[in-house]
Amino acid sequence: MEREYVDAVIVGGGPAGIAAAMTLAKAGKEVVLIERGDFPGSKNVFGGAIYAQPTAEIFPEFWKDAPVERCNTEHRYALLGENDGTVIGYRNEEHLKEGHYNSFSELRPKWDRWCAEQAEAAGAYIVPETLVTELIQEDGKFIGVKTEEEEFYARVTIVAEGVNSVLTKKAGLHKEWESENVALGVKEVIKLPEKVIQDRFNLTDDSGVIYTIIGGPMKGSVGLGYIYTNKDSVVVGLGISLQDLQRNQMKPYEVLNLLKEHPIIKPLIKDGELLEYSAHLIPEGGYKAMPKLYENGLIIAGDAAMLVNNVHWEGTNLAMMSGKYAAETAIEALEKEDYSENMLSLYRKKLENSFVLKDLKSYKNVMGFIEKNSSAVMDFYPSKINEFFDNFITVDSIPKAQKYKNFISDIMKQRPIPKIILDFIKFAKLGGGILLK
Ligand SMILES: Cc1cc2nc3c(=O)[nH]c(=O)nc-3n(C[C@H](O)[C@H](O)[C@H](O)COP(=O)(O)OP(=O)(O)OC[C@H]3O[C@@H](n4cnc5c(N)ncnc54)[C@H](O)[C@@H]3O)c2cc1C
Structure with missing residues (x-):
């Protein structure tokens, strides 16, 4: 035939x-x-x-x-410590207008x-x-x-x-695929009333927010967490390199449960109803x-x-x-x-x-850089940012200059100056590599 x-x-x-x-x-x-x-x-x-x-x-x-x-108008970055966190965000309502849309959940x-x-x-x-x-x-x-x-x-x-x-x-x-070239993503879709989502995330009827999450229960691993807001549900998830999951004997759903319990994340999904749980590989080589x-x-x-x-x-x-x-x-x-x-x-x-x-x-060297320097990039520096803010906002009887000196000397005890200088040279080289390609 x-x-x-x-x-x-x-x-x-x-x-x-x-x-x-x-x-x-x-x-x-x-x-x-x-x-x-x-x-x-x-x-x-x-x-x-x-x-x-x-x-x-x-x-x-x-x-x-x-x-x-939802039409995303805001991106927040959450650097989580064990029980604390620093959240910075960028919001632009222009992105709600046709011709200026950036992304939609x-x-x-x-x-x-x-x-x-x-x-x-x-x-x-x-x-x-x-x-x-x-x-x-x-x-x-x-x-x-x-x-x-x-x-x-x-x-x-x-x-x-x-x-x-x-x-x-x-x-x-x-x-x-090599295990360092693949991450495992797990996520939950959590149902919440539309009005609750808008109030908790400070959104209007149509606007949405994206969270990128570093640290917390993922500390030291090559991985990021995220939150996306839908109309009447919120997605919480994370992706961690398979190599790190194997090396650190971590189970992704256990890490996700810890993330959901973190004091910065927990109030955002409080009283939500689990609609869906899923896992999927993410190519990252x-x-x-x-x-x-x-x-x-x-x-x-x-x-x-x-x-x-x-x-x-x-x-x-x-x-x-x-x-x-x-x-x-x-x-x-x-x-x-x-x-x-x-x-x-x-x-x-x-x-x-x-x-x-x-x-x-x-970006071809970025993942290799993060893998080689994961404890510094994913844990040490984010936790120092949290410590800095904790010192900065705490009002007590210790003179400010003394606080800053203590903070700097603590950092240097944990990571010697030559190592810090080397980290910054490596960061600069990586940035240069991205710009000059
Ligand atoms: C947890 C997670 C979060 C992510 N978040 C984002 C995000 O926010 N934004 C973003 O842009 N990207 C995100 N990504 C990445 C994005 O989902 C993928 O890059 C994208 O879906 C790739 O599209 P694709 O068509 O190549 O593959 P897929 O979307 O995987 O589609 C492949 C299709 O092929 C079908 N298929 C496979 N094998 C066969 C077969 N033998 N016969 C017939 N059908 C077959 C499958 O059923 C599937 O429908 C995320 C990924 C994950 C896992």
């Missing part, structure tokens, strides 16, 4: 896969997207915020119809489903509840995918299967750990390609842009009827010319 080829088959209905499907469908190409979940988004986990500008490149003015929760099952519906309306054919079991290879080329029931042949195959990357590993395109991004007939996008900037909690935007570039490359390949590795290398060039690989390249 003669094989029927579609223009493109896409594995995975997350942000990368859907952006690719939308771009191909809008260009009039025949595209099939296969998703193992009951519907795109049903299995997907994230914090989270989606970012307005890159998302609007795929779904213009999405905020008018999409199921967004949203719930992935609703959001991914809405995005998939837009792709479907543009002409993409979405196949849910179907697991792709294998990539089909023939004569050194990738020519489609096998599911449990059938085979789909395609001129270009786009793999957007997320971080687990079962298919690309099985096809020998890369090895198992960045530029140095990326697999090869294309082969004959094949392109890898999103988390499957390690495209996450986890210092900024950016993943969906990189996934969507990589899906878009994968689709644009496929469109050019279809026009030239050339699906070779050489032709598809255009995908990498598009990523290199965009913020996606420019950012990952400039």
Whole structure:
């Protein structure tokens, strides 16, 4: 029987896969997207915020119809000690105005489903509840995918299967991720009345806040906590490097429970009802750990390609842009009827010319730096900031000059001056590395 080829088959209905499907469908190409979940988004986990500008490149003015929760106008950074903490924040109500939106909180099952519906309306054919079991290879080329029931042949195959990357590993395109290149994220969605969220977080009807949390029960580990506000729920979670979880014998849900009990966090979620608990891997190896991004007939996008900037909690935007570039490359390949590795290398060039690989390249040493200096970056300095503020605000009979001297001499007892100078040189070099890339 003669094989029927579609223009493109896409594995995975997350942000990368859907952006690719939308771009191909809008260009009039025949595209099939296969998703193992009951519907795109049903299995997907994230914090989270989606970012307005890159998302609007795929779904213009999405905020008018999409199921967004709150428009984030504030970002707070909480440096937690054992029982204390310093919280600093930046707020700008301009971000509530169209044209100035920065990010929106949203719930992935609703959001991914809405995005998939837009792709479907543009002409993409979405196949849910179907697991792709294998990539089909023939004569050194990738020519489609096998599911449990059938085979789909395609001129270009786009793999957007997320971080687990079962298919690309099985096809020998890369090895198992190293544990230092993956973090484990756990999170809870906690229901609270809308009015309570607004009062507790000092929000208006539509505005939202994001917390990035350092220290506390994660002290010394390479990991960050977070809080996102939805309309009538709050998300509390954290991501810790797998290597540190193994090394420090920590169980992520125990760390999350401790975080929820911390005096800075506890009042924010008091009397909330647990709606959902989930865990998911986060790729964090960045530029140095990326697999090869294309082969004959094949392109890898999103988390499957390690495209996450986890210092900024950016993943969906990189996934969507990589899906878009994968689709644009496929469109050019279809026009030239050339699906070779050489032709598809255009995908990498598009990523290199965009913020996606420019950012990952400039941040390529950040994770290594944090890993090597985790006790200083994630524990020592944050705890000193808390101690400083404790001294600064405490009113007692000790003269101020004496307090500052005690504070400085305590620091020097715990970390000798040459080490502190070295830390600052390393910080400066890292900053220089980011700026000069
Ligand atoms: C806890 C956590 C918090 C995060 N917070 C944020 C945030 O606030 N902002 C942000 O921008 N990013 C955040 N991220 C990162 C972001 O979620 C990811 O970068 C993004 O979802 C990657 O999109 P993707 O399409 O590549 O993969 P995914 O979203 O993982 O989608 C992959 C899809 O492929 C499907 N699939 C997999 N294998 C198969 C198969 N064999 N057959 C068929 N279907 C398959 C899956 O079911 C899934 O739908 C967070 C991640 C985590 C884990």
